[in-house]
Amino acid sequence: MVSEFTEGSNPRVLEPRGSDSDAPLDGIRDRQRYGLDILSIYGPEVKQLALVTVRVPEYLRKEMRKLRSVNWSALLREAIQTRVELEQQVTKDMERVRRGSRRADAVRREIRRRHGYIDFDSAETIRYWRERRSRGISRTPQLH
Amino acid sequence: MRLKELFEKGRIDLEAPSLLGYEVASALRFHPKVKVTLKQFRAVTEALADMQIMREPTHLEWLTAFRLSLDNAISVYDAIYLGFAVSRQSKMVTADISLLSKARSPRVKGSVLGLTDLTLSI
Numbered sequence: 001m002v003s004e005f006t007e008g009s010n011p012r013v014l015e016p017r018g019s020d021s022d023a024p025l026d027g028i029r030d031r032q033r034y035g036l037d038i039l040s041i042y043g044p045e046v047k048q049l050a051l052v053t054v055r056v057p058e059y060l061r062k063e064m065r066k067l068r069s070v071n072w073s074a075l076l077r078e079a080i081q082t083r084v085e086l087e088q089q090v091t092k093d094m095e096r097v098r099r100g101s102r103r104a105d106a107v108r109r110e111i112r113r114r115h116g117y118i119d120f121d122s123a124e125t126i127r128y129w130r131e132r133r134s135r136g137i138s139r140t141p142q143l144h
Numbered sequence: 145m146r147l148k149e150l151f152e153k154g155r156i157d158l159e160a161p162s163l164l165g166y167e168v169a170s171a172l173r174f175h176p177k178v179k180v181t182l183k184q185f186r187a188v189t190e191a192l193a194d195m196q197i198m199r200e201p202t203h204l205e206w207l208t209a210f211r212l213s214l215d216n217a218i219s220v221y222d223a224i225y226l227g228f229a230v231s232r233q234s235k236m237v238t239a240d241i242s243l244l245s246k247a248r249s250p251r252v253k254g255s256v257l258g259l260t261d262l263t264l265s266i
Contacts, residue, residue: 100194134219
């Protein structure tokens with residue numbers, strides 16, 4: 001099923017002529033099939049395909065056509081997916097951030113009071129453990 | 145400390161994959177001189193949670209990290225931090241000199257910055 005989303009209206013269902021409606025869509029083919037200036041955007045659930053109209057200046061459209069090796073549909077999908085994920089992230093509670101920071105400072109002060117200044121590079125410890133885990137991975141038996 | 149200060153003021157944002165929590169715990173657990181108490185450890189983990197730096201990688205960040213891991217012959221543990229920076233078009237700041245030297249691709253070189261090279265004029 002393919003839906004066209006237009007501003008201020010309910011999605012309109014478009015059925016491709018003479019083709020499997022569940023088949024993944026290709027931007028240029030879709031445009032030819034529906035006679036619309038569209039690029040298909042589909043996420044992890046590819047059976048439900050939503051069509052999103054993207055308007056670009058004519059010169060850009062010509063440039064896009066020259067670059068046939070670029071999968072514009074995938075490119076846009078990735079960009080939209082990233083933006084959606086970013087927008088969905090919860091805004092940070094800055095008062096809570098400051099509280100956490102004060103708490104971390106308090107622990108640091110307490111340790112320094114007890115042990116004095118310690119020249120310790122935690123990056124070295126982290127590196128050591130990352131390397132150990134990576135070495136373990138490289139020993140994974142290979143398939144024959 | 146300057147980074148933390150700017151973060152507290154909301155002038156910059158700090159983000160790291162949730163792997164950071166394990167690495168901080170490991171650094172405390174294997175500290176060569178200080179035996180961190182359970183109370184202190186709890187305070188540190190709570191402080192980290194409050195600071196909201198850690199989050200799960202997005203799908204795209206995982207894919208980017210995996211690609212970077214292959215392209216630069218680095219572990220996924222290293223690459224996941226880089227995946228954040230590359231995907232968000234931000235900078236990964238690290239004190240880990242060896243990671244800096246492993247950066248091969250221009251994409252990675254442009255996304256990683258040594259802590260000592262960091263200048264904060266904000």
